[in-house]
Amino acid sequence: MNIVRLLLLAALIALSAGAQAKYNGEDRGKPVMPAQSNAKWLAECGGCHMAFPPGLLPAASWKKIMTGLDKHFDTDASLSAPDAKEITDYLVKYPSNRWTASSAPLRISDAAWFKAKHSSGEINPAVWKRESVKSPANCMACHSGADKGDFNENSIRIPK
Ligand code: HEC
Numbered sequence: 001m002n003i004v005r006l007l008l009l010a011a012l013i014a015l016s017a018g019a020q021a022k023y024n025g026e027d028r029g030k031p032v033m034p035a036q037s038n039a040k041w042l043a044e045c046g047g048c049h050m051a052f053p054p055g056l057l058p059a060a061s062w063k064k065i066m067t068g069l070d071k072h073f074d075t076d077a078s079l080s081a082p083d084a085k086e087i088t089d090y091l092v093k094y095p096s097n098r099w100t101a102s103s104a105p106l107r108i109s110d111a112a113w114f115k116a117k118h119s120s121g122e123i124n125p126a127v128w129k130r131e132s133v134k135s136p137a138n139c140m141a142c143h144s145g146a147d148k149g150d151f152n153e154n155s156i157r158i159p160k
């Protein structure tokens with residue numbers, strides 16, 4: 001192999017490593033959990049399930065969710081107008097950048113990236129029905145650091 005081909009090969013490897021890093025989430029621009037937290041969000045959105053970090057949904061999704069809290073996934077999660085505004089402002093300030101502007105799913109688990117990441121052979125379909133998992137929205141069942149925005153592969157554990 002001559003030097004030009006060698007350099008070309010090296011460049012190709014670097015390029016695909018870059019694309020892989022992006023896909024794996026190391027280069028998503030914004031962190032899933034911003035450095036700044038919000039006490040109201042944590043208290044009001046962390047009671048029934050973990051407080052889903054702002055970076056898991058695009059701003060348009062958060063707006064939809066926050067204007068439909070009286071009919072929130074078959075429950076009533078209504079808030080006072082000032083609380084709803086404070087939480088909405090917090091969520092839309094640090095949204096996900098993994099969706100196109102036209103896509104605003106209400107569920108994180110309906111997003112294409114979520115399906116792509118969770119339909120691999122690593123997760124047996126029966127796992128989702130386990131009592132210990134119950135719902136794809138139950139991130140903490142497998143990602144112990146989910147509430148801190150940590151979805152690193154090293155901290156994934158599929159429960160029995
Ligand atoms: C009264 C209980 C309750 C409160 C309070 C509540 N939620 Fe929920 N939320 C639910 C239930 C129930 C689901 C459906 C969970 C499932 O399907 O496993 C849900 C689902 C969600 C989902 C979709 C998760 C997914 O990917 O499937 C998001 C996002 C969400 N809630 C955001 C919020 C936000 C933001 C707040 C605070 C403003 C909030 N929730 C407060 C009960 C609540």
Ligand code: HEC
Nearest residue numbers: 024025108117120122136137138139141142151152153156
């Ligand atoms: C049943 C277990 C399980 C549940 C529940 C689950 N995940 Fe995962 N998740 C996994 C596994 C396993 C992987 C690794 C898949 C792979 O790389 O092949 C993964 C990968 C990911 C990744 C990519 C991590 C990386 O570094 O590439 C993200 C982000 C993620 N999950 C977010 C979520 C969110 C958000 C929720 C909840 C709404 C959730 N997961 C619920 C098992 C789960």
